[in-house]
Amino acid sequence: MLKVRVRKNQGEFSIQAGFTIEDSGVTALFGYSGAGKTSIVNMVAGLSAPDSGVIEMNGRKLFDSEQGINLPPEQRRVGYVFQDARLFPHLTVKGNLIFGMKLAPKGSLYVDFDEVVDMLGIGPLLSRRPARLSGGEKQRVAIGRALLCSPSLLLMDEPLASLDENRKSEVLPFISRLSQGFSIPILYVSHMLSEIEKLADNLVLLENGGVAASGPFEALKSSRTLAEMRGGGESRGALHALNIKLAS
Numbered sequence: 109m110l111k112v113r114v115r116k117n118q119g120e121f122s123i124q125a126g127f128t129i130e131d132s133g134v135t136a137l138f139g140y141s142g143a144g145k146t147s148i149v150n151m152v153a154g155l156s157a158p159d160s161g162v163i164e165m166n167g168r169k170l171f172d173s174e175q176g177i178n179l180p181p182e183q184r185r186v187g188y189v190f191q192d193a194r195l196f197p198h199l200t201v202k203g204n205l206i207f208g209m210k211l212a213p214k215g216s217l218y219v220d221f222d223e224v225v226d227m228l229g230i231g232p233l234l235s236r237r238p239a240r241l242s243g244g245e246k247q248r249v250a251i252g253r254a255l256l257c258s259p260s261l262l263l264m265d266e267p268l269a270s271l272d273e274n275r276k277s278e279v280l281p282f283i284s285r286l287s288q289g290f291s292i293p294i295l296y297v298s299h300m301l302s303e304i305e306k307l308a309d310n311l312v313l314l315e316n317g318g319v320a321a322s323g324p325f326e327a328l329k330s331s332r333t334l335a336e337m338r339g340g341g342e343s344r345g346a347l348h349a350l351n352i353k354l355a356s
C-alpha cells in the first residue's frame with residue numbers, strides 16, 4: 109500500500125494532499141490541467157521533494173520530513189512511464205528493456221522478460237531502434253522498460269497524451285492487462301474521463317493541489333454528476349460539477 113501525505117509550495121501554487129492506494133489495481137489521479145497531478149507523482153518518484161510530509165510504500169519510508177528520510181529515485185522501486193516514451197535512441201528495443209532490468213536491485217527481479225514482451229506484443233520489435241517505432245510502439249516499450257525494473261509501484265503520467273486516437277486504442281488494452289497480469293499497483297495520471305472509465309479501480313480527485321474526493325471508482329461513478337461527465341473531454345468543468353455534487 110502507498111500512503112502519501114505531502115505539502116509543497118511551488119511558486120504561487122500550494123499542494124496539500126493525502127491519499128492511499130491499494131496493493132493492486134489501477135488508481136487514477138484525476139484532475140484538470142494544473143491541479144497538481146504531475147507534481148505529486150514526481151514527489152512519489154523522488155524527482156522532487158515535498159516541503160513536509162510522509163510517503164510510505166508497503167511500510168517502507170520513501171520520504172519523511174521529520175525523520176530526514178528522502179530516498180533517491182533509484183532506491184524507491186518505482187517504475188515511471190512519462191507522456192513521451194523517453195527511450196534511449198542509441199539502444200535497440202531489447203537494449204532499452206534490459207536497461208530496465210539492470211535498475212532492479214540484485215535478487216529482487218520478479219518480472220520475467222519473455223512475459224513482458226509477450227504481454228506488450230513487442231517481440232517483433234526487439235532488434236529495432238526507437239526511431240523506427242510508431243508512437244504507440246514506443247509507449248509499449250517504455251511500459252515494458254518500467255515493468256522490468258520489477259517495481260513495487262508503477263507511475264504512469266498521461267502515457268497516452270502524445271498519441272492520436274488510433275494509437276491510444278492500441279495501447280490502452282495493454283495497460284488494463286498490466287495490473288492484473290503482474291500484480292503491480294498502478295498510479296495512473298489523467299485528465300481524460302474516457303481513459304479513467306476504462307482503467308480505474310480507484311479514483312483520487314485532485315483540485316487546486318488538494319484531494320477533493322477519493323475512493324473506489326464504482327462508488328464515485330454512481331454519482332449522477334460523474335455519469336454526466338461521460339463523453340466529456342477535458343475534466344475541468346466536469347470536475348467542478350462533480351465536487352458540487354459530492355459536497356451536496
Ligand SMILES: Nc1ncnc2c1ncn2[C@@H]1O[C@H](COP(=O)(O)OP(=O)(O)OP(=O)(O)O)[C@@H](O)[C@H]1O
Pocket residue numbers: 118119120121139140141142143144145146147148299
Ligand atoms: N517547478 C515548478 N515551480 C513552480 N511552479 C510549478 C512548478 N511545477 C509546476 N508548477 C505549477 O504547479 C501547478 C501544478 O502543476 P502540475 O504540472 O503538477 O499540474 P498537472 O495537474 O499535472 O497539470 P497537467 O495536466 O497540465 O500536466 C501549476 O500551476 C504549475 O504551473
